[in-house]
Amino acid sequence: MGAAADSRSVGIVTPRVAHFDQPLLLACGRELSGFDLVYETYGELNASRTNAVLVCHALSGHHHAAGYHNEEDRKPGWWDECIGPGRPIDTERFFVVSLNNLGGCHGSTGPSSINADTGKPWGPDFPPLRVRDWVHSQARLADRLGIDCWAAVIGGSLGGMQAMRWALEYPERVRHCVVIAAALKLSAQNLAFNEVARQAILSDPDFAGGHYLEKKIIPARGLSLARMVGHITYLSDHAMASKFGRDLRSGTLERGAEDLAEFQVQSYLRYQGSQFSGSFDANTYILMTRALDYFDLAREYDNDPVLAFRHASCSFLVLSFSTDWRFSPQRSREIVDALIAADRPVTYAEIQADEGHDAFLLPIPRYLEVFSAYMRRVGEHR
Numbered sequence: 001m002g003a004a005a006d007s008r009s010v011g012i013v014t015p016r017v018a019h020f021d022q023p024l025l026l027a028c029g030r031e032l033s034g035f036d037l038v039y040e041t042y043g044e045l046n047a048s049r050t051n052a053v054l055v056c057h058a059l060s061g062h063h064h065a066a067g068y069h070n071e072e073d074r075k076p077g078w079w080d081e082c083i084g085p086g087r088p089i090d091t092e093r094f095f096v097v098s099l100n101n102l103g104g105c106h107g108s109t110g111p112s113s114i115n116a117d118t119g120k121p122w123g124p125d126f127p128p129l130r131v132r133d134w135v136h137s138q139a140r141l142a143d144r145l146g147i148d149c150w151a152a153v154i155g156g157s158l159g160g161m162q163a164m165r166w167a168l169e170y171p172e173r174v175r176h177c178v179v180i181a182a183a184l185k186l187s188a189q190n191l192a193f194n195e196v197a198r199q200a201i202l203s204d205p206d207f208a209g210g211h212y213l214e215k216k217i218i219p220a221r222g223l224s225l226a227r228m229v230g231h232i233t234y235l236s237d238h239a240m241a242s243k244f245g246r247d248l249r250s251g252t253l254e255r256g257a258e259d260l261a262e263f264q265v266q267s268y269l270r271y272q273g274s275q276f277s278g279s280f281d282a283n284t285y286i287l288m289t290r291a292l293d294y295f296d297l298a299r300e301y302d303n304d305p306v307l308a309f310r311h312a313s314c315s316f317l318v319l320s321f322s323t324d325w326r327f328s329p330q331r332s333r334e335i336v337d338a339l340i341a342a343d344r345p346v347t348y349a350e351i352q353a354d355e356g357h358d359a360f361l362l363p364i365p366r367y368l369e370v371f372s373a374y375m376r377r378v379g380e381h382r
Helices: 131-145 158-169 188-202 205-210 220-234 237-243 264-277 282-294 305-309 329-341 356-361 365-379
Strands: 016-020 035-042 052-056 095-099 152-156 176-180 248-250 315-321 346-351
Touching (some): 052 131, 095 131, 131 158, 131 282, 188 282, 205 220, 205 282, 220 264, 220 282, 237 264, 237 356, 305 329, 329 346, 346 365
Parallel strands (some): 052 152, 315 346
Antiparallel strands (some): 035 095
């Protein structure tokens, strides 16, 4: 379905670039003297500027969350099922802002950008980032757009971590916080998966110590392997079994056959890896997975999430998915338990879904029902 045929789409959208000259002090202690953020908006900001919603993207996301960039586009933004007229984030009610985070590779300043001091791509010399750095840069964008307080800050996975950090860093600027398939911090298993993915990139000879752009090469094999590892963790066992099972793409398992057999799932993973390696930057992947690793909402609050959430003043919606083993329902319940103990208003739902972690991106009916019902409350200023 293209732009012209989709009546519930926000239609054709044009990305914008916001340039900031004022230095941004980062959590690592370094300073960015200036930076760009690429963003898109959907819907209209009301006269009182009270209907703005911020959408925070996950690890490999970007600013193009909804709509199409031209009439020929066959594929809409990554969260098109949730953003648009009559959809959970209803653009007839809300003014939605979606950006490519600092350090990204879709137009915002990041490792693939030119370092003004050297005239070369930043590459591995780009400063390490934390989730709070993204939040502070997003606050700069909110100021630029004249938004004093978000009606809601919303995110799935790593985006949910940004939403929670918003609630603590700028409690007076968030009325509702929607946290989908996220966690207070990564488990050891998640840390391990991220490290394997990074090592796949770092061990690719074409990585060239992170200076591959200067050499006009890309570590395609390493980045492809990293994506394959990640993609496995985003799907549930049930989803992979129902989609692929042990079906063969080529060859046979019959006795007497010498040719290697290829399973459908092998072909699928290679395709996903190949597509990703042609559209994402390896240094950005390393930077963002490390920011994900370092996130720990309660670390500076004596490792007490209850104490941390007492700094928030907004209401929360927390959603999890039954077969998500990357950010399991248990991780979401830890967030909910801490919010209850902190005496903060929270609504929680565990959605029965077979799709695993990727479920937060998909139009699962019960998910959309719960999400829509909560966002109606947000729109009614409740």
